[in-house]
Amino acid sequence: MNHTLCFNPPVIAHRGASGYAPENTFLAFVKAVELGIKWVEFDVMPAACGEPIIFHDDELVRTTGHQGSVVDYPYSYLQTLDAGSWFHSRFSGERIPTLQDMLVYLHEVRMNANIEIKTQPEHEEQLVLRILEVMAPYWKSGQTYLFSSFSISALKLLRQHAPTCLIGLLLDTWRDDWRQVADELQCVSINVNADIMTPDRVQAIKATNRAVLCYTVNSMERAEALFHWGVDAVFSDMPDKIVRR
Ligand code: G3P
Ligand code: MG
Secondary structure, eight states, X not given: OOTTOOOSSSEEEETTTTXXXXXXXXXXXXXXXXXXXXXXXXXXXXXXXXXXXXXXXXXXXXXXXXXXXXXXXXXXXXXXXXXXXXXXXXXXXXXXXXXXXXXXXXXXXXXXXXXXXXXXXXXXXXXXHHXXXXXXXXXXXXXXXXXXXXXXXXXXXXXXXXXXOEEEEXXXXXOTTHHXXXXXXXXXXXXXXXXXXXXXXXXXXXXXXXXXXXXXXXOHHHHHHHHHHTOOEEEESSGGGOOOO
């Protein structure tokens, strides 16, 4: 396993502990802390004003009930939306967090983070630069920050502007040139959809001294099979269900 990454327990709370609290809201991350988890994953995208916010979908409707696209609204408006009620009425009024506020909290609780960058091509460089600006006070915080994105061009911009940051190549579908891309981006991990993982693929990645991470795994049986193949950690909505036996 790559010596720069350590996963103990071998699980990353996916969008926070999103099986128990509304995804990508503070409560999901508070829950991950309560469960003793050491890593969280969350999605970052830009509001219309350029503010990096923690949100997964391009559209607002699924988790706020509001029609419209995230990129069309400034954070001053997005922060008024209810991002909790869709999950359960007891989470009513929970807000969409900014990356800045999330970093303050994660630093307080000493939580490591996988920051997944979701971009649209026309906003990519602006978002990457803004993320790096917001993260500047945290580089030497003692926590580990692993960046990932489905957008190779966003990862290239990240590598260009932050030569020493940790990058994971995120793959929803397999690509045979993964090693070439990972070498070029100096990736320390390959983060792969569990549905396309095979023992041979795990072995090939491990042979390059990179961590292998798989998403999204919500059963211990599935996690055990992946760990047996050599997977280092899994992303889970219910991270307390995943323990290395
Ligand atoms: O980073 C792993 C996983 O979060 C990628 O897929 O759609 O849940 O962001 P998604
Ligand atoms: Mg994600």
